[in-house]
Amino acid sequence: MSQHRFESAELLIIDGQQLDGSQPALLANLPGILRGEGIFETFLVINGEPTRLLAQHEARLRHSAELMGMELGEQGLMADAHQVLAALPPEGRWRVRYTVLRGHERRLVRMWTAGPVSMPPDQVSLLWSRYRQDPRDPLCAAKTTSRAKYQVAHAEAIEAGCQEALLPTVDGDVSECTAANLLIWHDGALRTPGLDRGILAGVTRALLLEGCQKAGIPAFEQKISQKLLCEAEEVFISNAVIGVIPVDKIKGLQDGYPGRSGAMLPRLRAAYPAALPDPPPPIPRQENS
Amino acid sequence: MSQHRFESAELLIIDGQQLDGSQPALLANLPGILRGEGIFETFLVINGEPTRLLAQHEARLRHSAELMGMELGEQGLMADAHQVLAALPPEGRWRVRYTVLRGHERRLVRMWTAGPVSMPPDQVSLLWSRYRQDPRDPLCAAKTTSRAKYQVAHAEAIEAGCQEALLPTVDGDVSECTAANLLIWHDGALRTPGLDRGILAGVTRALLLEGCQKAGIPAFEQKISQKLLCEAEEVFISNAVIGVIPVDKIKGLQDGYPGRSGAMLPRLRAAYPAALPDPPPPIPRQENS
Numbered sequence: 001m002s003q004h005r006f007e008s009a010e011l012l013i014i015d016g017q018q019l020d021g022s023q024p025a026l027l028a029n030l031p032g033i034l035r036g037e038g039i040f041e042t043f044l045v046i047n048g049e050p051t052r053l054l055a056q057h058e059a060r061l062r063h064s065a066e067l068m069g070m071e072l073g074e075q076g077l078m079a080d081a082h083q084v085l086a087a088l089p090p091e092g093r094w095r096v097r098y099t100v101l102r103g104h105e106r107r108l109v110r111m112w113t114a115g116p117v118s119m120p121p122d123q124v125s126l127l128w129s130r131y132r133q134d135p136r137d138p139l140c141a142a143k144t145t146s147r148a149k150y151q152v153a154h155a156e157a158i159e160a161g162c163q164e165a166l167l168p169t170v171d172g173d174v175s176e177c178t179a180a181n182l183l184i185w186h187d188g189a190l191r192t193p194g195l196d197r198g199i200l201a202g203v204t205r206a207l208l209l210e211g212c213q214k215a216g217i218p219a220f221e222q223k224i225s226q227k228l229l230c231e232a233e234e235v236f237i238s239n240a241v242i243g244v245i246p247v248d249k250i251k252g253l254q255d256g257y258p259g260r261s262g263a264m265l266p267r268l269r270a271a272y273p274a275a276l277p278d279p280p281p282p283i284p285r286q287e288n289s
Numbered sequence: 290m291s292q293h294r295f296e297s298a299e300l301l302i303i304d305g306q307q308l309d310g311s312q313p314a315l316l317a318n319l320p321g322i323l324r325g326e327g328i329f330e331t332f333l334v335i336n337g338e339p340t341r342l343l344a345q346h347e348a349r350l351r352h353s354a355e356l357m358g359m360e361l362g363e364q365g366l367m368a369d370a371h372q373v374l375a376a377l378p379p380e381g382r383w384r385v386r387y388t389v390l391r392g393h394e395r396r397l398v399r400m401w402t403a404g405p406v407s408m409p410p411d412q413v414s415l416l417w418s419r420y421r422q423d424p425r426d427p428l429c430a431a432k433t434t435s436r437a438k439y440q441v442a443h444a445e446a447i448e449a450g451c452q453e454a455l456l457p458t459v460d461g462d463v464s465e466c467t468a469a470n471l472l473i474w475h476d477g478a479l480r481t482p483g484l485d486r487g488i489l490a491g492v493t494r495a496l497l498l499e500g501c502q503k504a505g506i507p508a509f510e511q512k513i514s515q516k517l518l519c520e521a522e523e524v525f526i527s528n529a530v531i532g533v534i535p536v537d538k539i540k541g542l543q544d545g546y547p548g549r550s551g552a553m554l555p556r557l558r559a560a561y562p563a564a565l566p567d568p569p570p571p572i573p574r575q576e577n578s
Contacts, residue, residue, distance in 0.1 A: 012317055025317040028301055029310060029402050034388060035436040036325035068437060069444050099323065113318050131428075134421055134459055139438055146437035147324040148357060149428055155358050170423055170459045 011114040013084055021113075032101025032109060036146030039064035040099040041077055043240050044117070048090040051240065052276045054078050056203040061098070063201075064142040070102060075110065084112040093117050095241055099145065120242035123259035126177065126235075127157035128252035129165040133175035133198030140175075140198040150178035162251050164237060169198050174224040180239040181205040182224070184232035185264045189218035197223065204238040204272075211272030230254045234262040244268055300403040302373055310402075321390025321398060327434030328353035329388040330366055332529050333406070337379040340529065341565045343367050345492040350387070352490075353431040359391060364399065373401040382406050384530055388434065409531035412548035415466065415524075416446035417541035418454040422464035422487030429464075429487040439467035451540050453526060458487050463513040469528040470494040471513070473521035474553045478507035486512065493527040493561075500561030519543045523551040533557055 012021040019025050032038040041057040043050065051057070058077040065072045077098045088094055095117035101109040131153040133140055157165035157178075164177045174193055176182055181202040183192040190212050193199055212219035229235070235247035235257045248259030301310040308314050321327040330346040332339065340346070347366040354361045366387045377383055384406040390398040420442040422429055446454035446467075453466045463482055465471055470491040472481040479501050482488055501508035518524070524536035524546045537548030 014317060019317070021316070021318060024313045024315055026313055026315045026322065027310070028303060028308070028314040028400060031440070033315065033322050033327075033390075034329070034386075034402070034434060035440050036327075036434050037437060037440050038322075038325075040323070068441060097323075101322075111317060113323070131426060132423055134423060136459075137420060137438070139420075139441060142437070144437040145323060145325050146435035148326060148431070148433040148435035149426070151320070151324050151326050152357060152428060170425075 010116065011084065011087055011112065013087070013112040015110055016080075016083065018083075018087060026101075026109065027103075030101055030103050030109065032103065032145065035102075036144065036148075037068065037070075037102035038099055038145030039068055039070065040097055040143055040145060042095060042097045045085065045088055045094040045096050045114070047092065048085070048088060049279075050081065050085055050096070052279055053203045053207070053240070054081060055277070056206070057098075057240070060143065060201060060203065061100070064144065065100070067138055067142040068102075068144060070100065070108060071106070072100065072108070080110060080112070084114060088114060093119070101145070117241065120245055121163060123246045123248050124163040124237065125161070126164050126166040126237070126247055126250045127160045127162040128250050129153045129156070129167045129178075131165070131167055132170045133167050134170050135175070135196055135198040137198060141195065141201060143200055154178040160251055166250055166253075168226070172226065173197065174226065174229055175199050176202075177237050180237035180242065180245075183208065183236045183238060183244075184224060184229060185234040185236075185262070186228065186232045189220065190264075190268065191220060191222050191224060191228075193224050194221035202238060203240050204243060207275050208238060208244065208268065208272045211275035212268065214274050215267075215271035217267065217271055226253065232257070234258055234264050236265070236268065244272070299405065300373065300376055300401065302376070302401040304399055305369075305372065307372075307376060315390075315398065316392075319390055319392050319398065321392065321434065324391075325433065325435030325437075326357065326359075326391035327388055328357055328359065329386055329432055329434060331384060331386045334374065334377055334383040334385050334403070336381065337374070337377060338568075339370065339374055339385070341568055342492045342496070342529070343370060344566070345495070346387075346529070349432065349490060349492065350389070353433065354389070356427055356431040357391075357433060359389065359397060360395070361389065361397070369399060369401070373403060377403060382408070390434070406530065409534055410452060412535045412537050413452040413526065414450070415453050415455040415526070415536055415539045416449045416451040417539050418442045418445070418456045418467075420454070420456050421459045422456050423459050424464070424485055424487040426487060430484065430490060432489055443467040449540055455539055455542075457515070461515065462486065463515065463518055464488050465491075466526050469526035469531065469534075472497065472525045472527060472533075473513060473518060474523040474525075474551070475517065475521045478509065479553075479557070480509060480511050480513060480517075482513050483510035491528060493529050493532060496564050497527060497533065497557065497561045500564035501557065503563050504556075504560035506556065506560055515542065521546070523547055523553050525554070525557065533561070 442454040
């Protein structure tokens with residue numbers, strides 16, 4: 001997953017101004033920079049078409065803002081998206097990120113960055129992390145730029161030959177990966193830790209739960225103990241950029257999950273697009289003048 | 290304490306270049322900005338004279354770097370300090386901050402910011418925070434720019450009419466404040482949570498422990514339960530900018546600490562300067578040309 005972590009700012013828009021990403025663009029002493037007071041959302045744009053889940057990303061951004069005490073006002077991800085979408089090339093697979101940093105006094109800095117992204121891997125290995133989530137920490141539900149813990153946990157996973165790290169909770173059950181939710185298939189049902197387990201409310205995770213229900217596949221939230229995780233028949237991770245990826249091992253905990261050869265993988269991947277909302281009206285494209 | 294949280298960049302030096310703080314100075318897509326991958330140290334410069342504890346700040350910065358997987362190399366706080374010290378005016382009370390942000394590839398961005406700071410309050414009230422520290426999180430010992438949790442906890446303290454927030458551990462004992470260590474006077478000794486309690490190793494905290502020992506005042510690390518905290522005769526917080534400040538209440542937990550009228554306060558304040566190292570050789574000042 002490391003290739004998905006660093007978007008090059010091939011496209012950079014700050015407060016409505018399209019800028020050259022290779023030039024200094026931000027004041028150095030913003031609270032958003034000095035103290036990690038920022039929130040963000042990331043989604044895919046494929047051949048000029050954004051994810052149909054922009055409203056879900058916007059809702060999560062607003063929840064992050066509320067938890068961080070940042071007042072977004074009317075202006076948000078959807079209201080600001082037309083400019084980045086119009087500026088993206090009509091072809092290719094782009095990872096687009098909307099970041100809102102706290103500025104001075106009550107101002108916010110709203111920033112789009114985007115870069116091309118390759119296809120995700122077809123399976124991943126996880127590292128059982130020594131970093132833990134506190135389910136009682138309200139900020140676990142916020143997607144903030146204060147990501148030092150996740151970056152270090154992820155770097156340790158890479159160092160260990162894995163692609164992602166899986167974080168236990170301080171209570172001894174399982175929360176999430178550094179940039180993805182965890183789901184397991186066990187005893188005839190898809191199961192994923194609930195929102196009270198110190199996790200981010202993944203938009204793809206929600207779509208999977210809804211899509212499975214529509215397809216008649218049992219799917220629900222439940223506390224996942226280490227024991228249950230070890231007994232799982234299949235394990236998956238999900239996020240808005242990679243979709244659903246199967247896991248072949250959790251280093252430090254359990255080997256031998258089926259990974260890409262799992263029987264449920266094709267059923268899940270078939271089920272969740274059915275829960276997607278209708279496509280939005282087309283975005284007017286920027287004309288070359 | 291809120292007046293101590295936002296340094297204006299009246300002085301800004303990035304990678305050795307003195308810059309105008311009101312102009313954009315940083316690339317927008319640095320990992321240090323997008324993902325909070327940064328470390329920092331803050332200290333006081335009074336009438337041109339920096340704290341005598343620069344070596345301690347440098348050691349902690351290097352520990353933070355190690356925990357974050359950032360390679361500082363030879364260049365560090367002390368090697369870089371001459372420029373900011375030479376550029377500061379010879380009078381006044383300045384809060385100086387050295388920040389190292391992760392840049393692209395293996396590069397680091399080294400940044401000095403400094404602004405005038407007023408005298409700290411003579412006592413503070415704390416809020417018993419709903420945010421908690423995980424003593425098993427190795428990053429608790431790193432001073433990183435991923436400070437969302439501390440900023441939100443601090444904002445809640447201000448909202449509650451307090452000046453700082455005090456964070457319990459997930460184990461139910463006491464860790465630290467959002468930008469200060471906690472110390473209590475109880476049963477004839479100064480006591481403070483140990484470094485295994487999810488706290489930052491405060492340089493003033495260490496100085497206090499050493500200074501008290503030199504002065505024959507019992508002082509040691511120990512786990513501080515909520516019960517012990519409630520039984521404390523006096524409570525203090527400390528950091529490198531405020532020194533030692535007495536506490537008059539912990540909202541949500543206990544009222545009625547003596548604050549500025551505590552009997553131990555003058556003894557502590559008298560004891561710890563004795564543990565300061567000798568002053569360093571004078572820094573050559575920048576001549577006006």
